[in-house]
Every structure is written in structure tokens, then in C-alpha cells.
Amino acid sequence: MHFYPFKLKAFTFVFIFVLTPTVMWAQQTDSAAVEATPAKAPAGVPLTGTITDADNNQSLAGISVSIPGFSAALTDDNGNFTLNVPNYSATVTISGEGQQTRQIALKGRQSIQVSVHDEAFRSVYDMANLPHSQKPLNQTVHSLASLNLADKWQYPYETPDNYLQGRIAGLNVTRRSGTPGIGSILSLRGINSLNTTNQPLVVVDGMIFDMNDYGGSLIGNYFSNPLANIDLKDVDNITFIKDAASMYGSKAANGVLLITTAHPEELTTKIDFAVYGGMNFRPKSLPLLDASEHRTYLSDILKTRGWSDDQIQAQPYMNDDINNPIYYRYHNNKKWQDEVLANSYTSNYYMKVTGGDNIARYGLSLGYLDQDGIIQGTDYKRYNTRFNADYRMSPKLRASSNLGFTYNEHTLKDQGLFAKTNPLYLALIKSPFLAQNEISDQGVVSPNLADADIFNIGNPRALVQNMNARNNNYRFFGSVGFNYDLTRVLKINSLFGITYDKLRENVFVPRLGTSADTLANGVAESRMSSQVQRLFSLYNDTYLSYDKYYGTDHTVAAKLGFRYSNNRTEEDYGIGYNSATDELQTIGTGSTALRQTGGDIGKWTWLNYYTTVDYGYKSKYFINFNLAMDGSSRFGKEAESGVNLFNNSFGLFPSLGAAWLVSSENFMANVNAIEMLKLRASYGLTGNDDIGNYTARQIYVSQNFLGQQGIVRSNIANYALQWETHKKLNVGFDAALLNERVTLSLDVYHNQTNNMLTMEPAGTVAGFDFTLSNNGGMKNQGIELALNSRLLNTLVKWDAGIILSKNRNELTKLPGGPMLNSIAGATIISQVGQPANAFYGFKTNGVYATDEEARTAGLTTRLFNGALANFQGGDVRFINQDENSEINDDDRVVIGNPNPDFTGMISSRWQYKGFALDAAFTFSYGNDVFNYTRAQLESMQGPENQTKLVRNRWVADGQVTNTPRAAWGDPMGNARFSDRWIEDGSYLRLRNLSLTYSLPITQGFLKSSSIYLTGINLVTFSKYLGYDPEFSASNNRLSQGIDTTLEPQYRSVLLGFRLGL
């Protein structure tokens, strides 16, 4: 198994070098023409001015001042310039090496004084990467966020999705777990759909990056994160379009995340080499009962089982006679969490070579990441390489290639609701008086692991050491693009790309040390499974673009094109049980009778015609119009709300946006404090096509009946099944004050989801549980704020920022009344007028102190045998919501909402000479969490170990406590899903803290060098009673906010060096 990655690495290199010459032929041509600027007689009126450095007020020489397409000039040594401008309402562009590029509206002024910031300054004039174009942020009409990743070298292990946490207002990023590379669940402006994806569309270098999950994982709560294939250090820019991005039609309902990987800008050969090493710190153990407290607890709980004193005393763990052979096996004081959790190490090596000549420029990067998890026996290895190149093949033809190949090796353990195989969960419930190894009668510890114990609880060490769960996958994501200038204003572009993904999983759960599972037709002692998933996707995006200035006032940029994507997926799995020994770990060695195989094949095609028109007037008024027409093999032929084309139903997705740069108006000339103020509004339609590949068709699945194989109907076809329609209205403004020392963006939005995919209960006679239809509706309203400011601008620079988002989600239409789902013992309700996934359970009010008090309350509940039983002292006081005195399902109410009220980030950056200190606090406020883990650890219904809270359990009449009595099997339902387990999941976390020191060495071959000392998750402030308040057990919206004992987030500290040659 171990030679495998090296073979693949070798393959990667060969692949790149084989591919490279075929696309580099352009270098043989001799054309190196530079685009000539039009020789036009400068007309108009003169403008004079001075340009200074905003940091130190010194004048800047050699800065370019221009009006694109009209005139240009450079500043002299004193920073002065003179430029002909068409009139004094024009906008001039200022740019210079090492400095920001910015626009200055003259607003009637004949002379301007400008102080410019350095390149790294986050400015409103930065270029945003939009689909097929770049635009300065002060001219965009969309609600978007653009990140230039200046700090990417500080966070070598962050996947791009994790990196986005807190950085984009409106984007709620919840890291799935602490498993390295597992990434985050992203949701833009709340939950937009119940049954389809809520992930934003990811576009990498102009090509859609497949983010779907094909068949899930065999490893408990593992998710193979596609974005882990992208090394953050390869990324130049991340732009997020939050409002109606209709150009992506039925894929843009959740926003569009545009990732641009690095393309070289300079011709000189540059080598960047970075090496990092770090340590991950395991979280603090939860306070559980120690061996003696657990035994006391067992004394109490076993008594409620109806056992006599003698039966209890006969239990081996009650024996205190040291001469008894079993003594040593039951007299340990094991901290099981320490046997599963451990500090671990990470390392990362990265090299990037960029350079080229006038004809071809290239960037090649290689990376290796080895990140150990904090659950022992888990680790993540990534080998990644990327080759990006731009070619000027002729004066009119340019080409570019973006090729990325990443191979991931994951060694994992089950997490979450796998009560018998999740080592962390077992470490919590396993009795501390037991030992991890076998112990002889004389107390000699054997190297052999102990088997499942007297309580039928497995040995967490057996899973840590002997469970074998691997996920190996790779992705090739490559595209080649061509750009041909038909005329100066009309260009044709085309991009071809393929995605090839392969994932292989092998899982083996040993027999020794685990408790058996019960299957429908057998008992599973050891468990093994394998699966392979494949994705092959073709992509093409071809468009005509038209860019023209009309006079000095009008600019028009229009595009007309289509996108096509064809996807094929296959998933095959096999599951086996009960191999003869734990050395035999493949499915074939398991019992034939219990073997299962299965799989899935998916094919779909998407076709998207689109047009985009951008119109600008006097660089002050901007209008953007998009229209997309989407067809998909997924849509039903009879979908009603589309247009019919080629005998298929196509969805129409228009959007219109407008922006007014108020600050460029003449009447703002004297308001010096306001550098930039832009009002914008947009409204449009987008869609969600994640309705399943074949759900609109009548399909059949294979079925075995008494040994005979046949096919049966699998669904009730809905030929009218269509995309979800998302109407998005966004109003906002962007402002920059005090020479950009303060920048501010505020957005208010109202998103309405119509035709939402719903699973309507089908009648009993139908023979199916539900039918799919476009019958639901949901709305999200919210407000977002992004505020950045430079508080100090002296020798010490201090930037601080806050990003804040608030969202309110409400279901507006749901056929068939409230929908109840049960996950991990929690009931989730979806009902009109409420958030889509509210916790629905019992309200409680403490514990009855006396039997008398319980009798007075007069409440009853139904036992498992159907009899009504009265509550007694030590039972939980459930709040009776209805008329009858029985506590039953009718007494449930909404007890929590897992969606946060606010999320965001507070960031700060200090700079002093070569030192920079970055700090970022992320926070989530007002989200409720169902602490399933604690619900298990405080349920007091079995022999499992519990938290220290249960020392307060009610034992005697009159005892005033908030902890109910221990009762075997919990007949009164004291541990049922109630507000006892709902906690405030709010947190404030010092997410990143990084100290950078850039060495002032620029001699010889060394161009730059930096040292990074970075801490991640250093401090978390939260009242949450678990390892960590941030987790997401699945992509399903309904399971958010349920802590199912996942691998927790952890602190890490790392040190890195970066050398620039």
C-alpha cells in the first residue's frame, strides 16, 4: 500500500512534462508585439496634481496617471504631474509599482492632491475577478467580496473553504470537524433549500469545480472535501458574488465562489520555497467520573435495574479482594480520552517557480502536506502540483492553461453516531476502572489488547490501533483556454476542461476489542468494506465579448456565450463481515452469506446560454444585465415555468443590477471625508438544479425477492419536476472614508426560494413514502456589514476590521403540514413561519425534589409497556403544554434554532518595520446546539461512564438538585430530547494569530525571506459544554447544530519559513 503515492507522484510529474510541450509550441513563434496605445491628439483641458505616499506623506515619483483610452502621464521627482483630461468631471486612474491602483473622480477640480497606499493595502480600487472579466471594486454593481489572500502564506494547512471563515459577510462557514482537510459546510445568507444543495457554486479559473458528493463515505462522518485539492498558496484571488449571479443560471442559487489561481505577472524567474512545521494540541478532556465515582454510579444504576444487593455485589467490578483473580482487571483508573486524543505534528513543503518570456509565462508549484489528526492513528497526506501558463501565440491569439493534480491519502477513524466504532465516543463511555490491555490473575499486563468489556463496550484502543480506514483520492482538474481578437472590440474566448476524480476507500473494523453489531440476518463481529467512486466531467465555456468606449462617457462590455458540462459518475461498493481472523481484512475473506455489493451510476448534462451586458456612464453610473437560459438532463420534460427549446424545458434567469458612484458627482467635491460612496441595487433570478439526476423520470431499481432478482419501480415520476427558483433582491452601499482609512460595505437582502423541492408524503395506497415536487417556499432576509479601518498609520500601522452578518430564515410554504425529522434522538421540525430546521422537544423546569411534589404535579408518562406511570421524586419536571396530564408528543414545542443570529469576524493587523501581527476572531452568536454527546453522558440510563455532573444525581427524597435520578433504561424518559440538551452554541474564537517577520535581506540570489509563527484556534470563548462548539455532522441542513461526537477542532501552532529566490 505504501508505494502507491510515490507511483502517483511520479505519474504526476510525467504527466506535466508530457503535457507541457504540446501546449508550449507557441514559444516558437517570433511575435512579441506589445499592444500599441492609440496615437490620438490629446485634447481637452489640463489637470495638475501631486501624488504622495499615504504612509509617510512623501512625494512619489514615476507614478502613472491616466485616463484609459485618452491620455497618460508620469509624476516627476516631486510627485507632480500634468495631464490632459477631456473635462473636469472625468475620472483618472493612478497606478505605480508597489502602490495601489486607484481612480480619482475630478468632480470639477482642476488640481488634485492624492496620497496613495501601498500595494498590500486592501482598497476599494482593488480589482475583483468577475466571471470573464476584472473590474475595480468601486465600479461593480454586485454585492461581492474580493479577497487577495495577502496572508495566505501564514496558513499553510487551511483549505480554501476553511480560510473563508468569517472573511466574507453573509457566508457562514462551519468547519465540519477537526479532521484535517475535511473542510467546511458553506452557506450563503442562510438556508436556501431544504432538499437540494446549499453549497455555493465554485468556479476555479473559469471552470466549474465539482463540489458534489457521490455516494458518501464508508467511514463514519467523513467527507471527502473537493476544495482540499486546492492549495491555498496557489490561489491569487477569491471573489464571492452574493447576489443574483444569473450568468450561472440554475447553478447560482447559493452564490458563486470564484477562485483564481496564480498566474505569473513578471517575466523574471522567481522561486518561492516554503517549509512549515507545526504541532496540533489535543483538546482538554471532558470531566468524566473517575473509577471510584463510576463504581458508585454503577451501584445506584444497577439497583434500579431490579438487581438485588447480592447480584450487584457479585459483579466482578464490585470485588475488592486483591486475592481474587479478577481484581486487577477491574481496579484501574484509566483516562480513556488520553488513549485516543494526542498532540500531533504537521509539516508542509511548498515550491513555486514562475517566470517566462514575452511569449509564454508559466507557474509551476509543488506541495506536500502531512497533517496528523488529534485522534491517534489518523493522518492526512496531500501531494499537489499545479501548472498554470499563459501564451501569446500571435498578436491576436492568446492561450492559457490551468492544470492541477492533487493526490490525497487519508487515514481515518469513524466519528459521530457510530457508537460501537467511534473511538472518541467509546473513550467517553468506557468505564475508567477497566484496562486497555489484558491483565493476568497476578496483575501482569499483557501486550494484547483487552476485548469488549463486561458492559459490551468496545476498547477504544482496539479501534485506534487496529481499525483500518483509508480514503485515497485524486483529482485532475485542468483546462486550456483560447482567446482570439476578432477586432479590437470583439473577441472570442473558449475554455475546455476536464475533471477526473477517483476515490478509493477501504475500511476494516477488527473483531477483537469491539462489540458486535446486529445485522438483519446475522451478527457482525468484524466489518470490512471498500468502495470506488469516479467522476469524469467535460466542460466548455465559449463566448464572444464586446468592449467599447463610446466617446469619453459611455462604456459597453457585453458577452454572449454558452457553457456545457457533461458529467459521468460511478460508485461501487462492497461490504463484508466476519473474516476468520483480524489479519484477514478484505471483503472476500468475510462470510459469504452476509456480503453486500452495490453501486450507483450517474450521468447528467447541463447547457447554459448566457449574455451579460455592462454599461457605464461617466464612470459614475453602472448597469449590469445578465440573462441565462439553462437546460439540464435533470429537468422534467414538462417543467412549466421554463421556455421550450429542442423539445426540452429551459429555465430563464435574468438579473439586473445598477450602481451609482455618488462620490464621483460634482456636488461631492467638497466632501473630502468621503473618498468613495457607491449605492447599488440588484434583483434577479437564479436557480438550483440539484434535484437528482433521474428524479424527473420513471425509474426502476433491482430488487431481490425470495432469491429471485427482478426490477421494481423506485419512484413516482414527476415529469414536471424542475429547478428551484431563487429570487434575490439586494440593496447596499460601499463607502471609503478618510482617504480609505475607513471602508464600509452594507448590504440588505431579501431572498425568496420558490418551487422549492419538497418530499410530499404519498398516500399509503401509492406504495411509496413520498413524491418529489416543486411545492415549497422559503425566504431569507438579512443584513451584512463589512467595516475596515486603518486606526494607526504611523511607523506602526494598525488595521482593524469587523465583518458582521445577520440572517433570518423562514419557511413560507411546505405542503403536507409541519415536517418532523429525527436525527440522533433529536426531533427537527420544519414548519411554515419558522426557521427550516428548529429543534422540537420538551421544555423542562428542574427536577422534582420530593415524591410529594411530583404527586401534587400529577403528571404521568407512558412506559415502554404502554402503561401510564406517575412521575416521582428525582424525575424531570417536564412542562405540560396541553390539557391532559400525560407528558407525550403533544407537549413538544420549539426549543431551539441552530441557525446563528450573527456570524462574523473581528480582525486586526499590526505592522512595525518587518514585523506584522495578524489576529482574527471569528464568532457565531445565538445559534443553539443539541449536545448529543452530553445527552449520552448525562442520561444515566446504563453502565456507560458519565460526566461529573451525575454526582449531583437525585438519590433521596427532599434532595434539591438539577440532575435527575439514575434509572436503568430511563423508563420515565428523563433523558428524552428536551431543552436540557440544548445549549447556546455561541462562540468567539481567536481563529488566527500570526506573527510574520520579513527579513530585510535582498542581497544575492535571495530576494525575500519571511518567518511565520502562526496559531490557529488558540482561544475559544464559549459556554458550550463539549470539546468545541463548531461542527457539522453532514451536509444535510437538518443535522446542523447536532454535536454527534465528531473529532473536535483543535489548537495548532506552527512555524514556517519562506524563501524567495
Add this chain to the structure above:
Amino acid sequence: MTSVNKYILVLFSFLAVCISACQDKWEEHTELSESVLNENLMLQIQANPDLSKFNEYLVQTGYDELLKSTKTFTVWAPTNQALTNLDPAIVADPARLKNFVSNHLSNQRYFTGQNPVRIKMLSGKYLEWGNNQLDGVAIDPNMANKYSANGAVHVLTGAAVPRPNIYEFITTTSLATRHGAYIKSKNIMVFVPELAEIERIDPTTGNPVYKPGTGLLPRNEFYDRTVNIEREDTLYTQILLTDAAYTAEYNKIARFFNYPASADTMADLTNSHLAKDLVFKGLIDFNTLQTNDTLLSIFNVKVPINKQAIVQTIRTSNGIVYVMDKVDFRLKDKVPPIIIEGENPYMFFTSTGLNENRPDQTHRRYKPWASNQLDLRVSGHGLSGYNIQYRSPNTYSAKYKVSWKAVNDFHVTTINNVITRTAFSQRLALNNTASTTFPLKNIGIDNFNEVLLGEYTLNRYGIFNMFLIADGTNPLVLDYIKLEPVY
């Protein structure tokens, strides 16, 4: 610069405060609601000056260490006042003191307010707990239910001195020596190979040779027949007859246990037969019985109880003992008729005494009218003088009226294709087949009555054999044989 330093200082102090504030969320959550929940029982006992004496005894007997351990216990602690009247002999004898102290301790937690329950104390005795009393000793209601980390304490206003069990009482009492002596005499040791230590393997036989004195388990033969009155977890009622009463009853039934070969055996049989009906399961309050009432013994023998005959009533740890000077058994209850069921034959023989089974011809028939709803028929055996042996194992030495029930509902004769139901004969021979005490007896058609065969006197207690002998090859049929003593 100074302003930056100030900011940094403020930030770090903010962080420091937050870290210290947030670390203890779990502490806050798991904080003990009462400090006693972290204290062991000994601390609680020591904290109460009124329990100093009991505390002293706990330390003396070493139980203090146990009460500090992590299992759960309940302590019923007598006050100093309650212990002043304690027999000094108990305090002086370490073993007795230990027994006394442990009679106030139990495993698990027990509180007031529960239904009455018998709790096994660490002394091994089971004490009644309920209605704020332990074994009849009241607790101080204000000092009850004091829980702690590993148990609960109740303050007892008196001392619960360990009571003897029934066996201990009747073997030590002077009120009735004969009855007790008999039960005690039945103590034996049995050898259980599994418990014994193997010394070596005999090279010639290959059998293990056990170490002498190992593998011996005490048993009581009387308990094996009746109940184990040494068991602490079950309640029994024992009638203990005074020597006079015992002798009277003994003499009354001794003649039924005549055993000429051994006077000891005869005495043993008589004692056993007398004593077996004097112990009952459960705790029976004789005071609730009517005058001249009877109780059914575990052998279903009617035991006449005369309340006036109760000499003394003693509550033991596992029940109650009534010392009585009279229990006047009726002979017809005490020495009841013996019934030998036809469907339970002992062996089958030919007329020459060879063992010969005829399974195809032998039928245990289900008949609703039959005793036990079964009888036995052997029809078509084809062996002249075929006979069935019946055995009565514990037959009293007495004069019996012997009768049987044998129903001919099957026998036919076919002559000229005409089927006629006919009678046949069979006879019962006592002791051996040659015996002619009872002649052949006609078994008429459908006679469902018990038929008296005659009288017979048995001089010796023990096994009594009977043979049901066919008349030629005629069938045999029998529902039962009844031996009714003539008192």
C-alpha cells in the same frame, strides 16, 4: 508607541480575563450542588457527635475503611444513648462486635419512604426496613436520609443486635432439646471433588488422589428434604416442640416405622417423619389463626395449631419460631394411605421371572376418569402369566386394606365374527409372584369403582413389592393400588 503598548496591554489583559473566566464552564456545570456529595460516609458519621460511640466501634472493627470505599452503603447508626445499653459481652468479643456493627451496615442506598423491604446487612442477616424502622428499631426522623458520595446514613434510636436464625436458635435453646438435637444430628459433610485439592494422580488407576480434609462441604440432610432454616434470605416459620410434646408425637407414630434390623434407623425415620411437617415457608403469624385451625405443611400434611399450646414466640433473623407443647397430629393426616399409580410400573416379567418388555402391547392410556388421568394396560402380550412389578418405596409398617381400581373398558372376544365385550381376570401378588394372599379377581366390564382385595400386614418399614399377574394370556389393566393403613 505608548498608545500601541496600551492597546496591546488592554488586549492581553482582556484575553487573560476571558481565559480564566471561560476555563471553568465545566467546573460550573459539574459543580457539586452540596458538598456532602463529595464526602464519604465516615466523614458524615464523624461529623455527628451523637454517633461517636458507633464511630469508635466502626474504627475498632475496621469497617471505617470500607465505608470510605467507593461502593455505596447505608448505615443505620445507633446513637450513643442507644449503645449505652449494649451488652458488654458484645463489645468485649471482637468477633461479636464485628457482627454487631455490620448488622447496621448494608450495601446500596436505602431511604425512607420506600415500601418495606428486607435488606441484607453486611452481617449476612436480613433486616426489615420500612415505616421508619429497621428490624423494629425506630430511626430518628430528623436525622434520616443523610446522603453522601457513597451512601446514606440514618440515625437509629436503638441498637439492632443481630438475631440468631432459626437453626441457631433451636440448637441453642434449652426449651426443646430433642427436636433441635435431631436437626443438628443431620449435619453431614459431603465430598465435592471440584472443591478438593488434588494431591497426586494414582499411577495405577489414573484417578486423582485428593488431599485429605479438602473438598468437604457441610450439608444437612434434613434441609435437603425440607427447607434450609439456616438460610438468611428467606423467611420460615418453625414449630419447635417441647421435649414432652415431641416424645408424645414420636411415640404416636413410631409403630409405623418398625425397622427390626436397626433401632437407630427406626428412630431416625420416626424423627424425620415427625419433624418434616413442623417447618413452613414464609412468616406465619399464628395469632391470626382461628382456634383449632390447621396449616398445610410443605408435604401437604394438615398440622393442627392450637394457640394455647404456644409456649414462647421467638422472632429470628430469618423468620419465627413457636415453641409449642402440643401439636396433636391426626394419624390419617400424618400416616396417609399410599397410592401406587398403575402407569408407573417398576418392571415387567415373564412367568419364569425373566425381564420381558412388550412395548408394543403396553399402553399408558389417557383416561379422564383415572387417577392422574392415566392408567396402564398390557393387552395381547401373548405370554402366559406375564406380570408387572410395582414398588412402594417408603411403606409404613402397618396393617393395610389393599384395594385397586382396574377398569376393563377394552376387552373383547370375537367368535364367529361377532365381537363381544368380555370380562377377564388378573391377580395381585404381594412381596413375590408366588404369593397367593389375593386370588384371581374378575375384572368386570366398565367397573369404575375401587375394589377391595383384602387386608395385609407389613411388619417392616421400607420397600414393598407387588406383582400384577395375568390370568394366562389375558390382558392386564391397572389404574392404581391403594394401601390404606388400618390405624
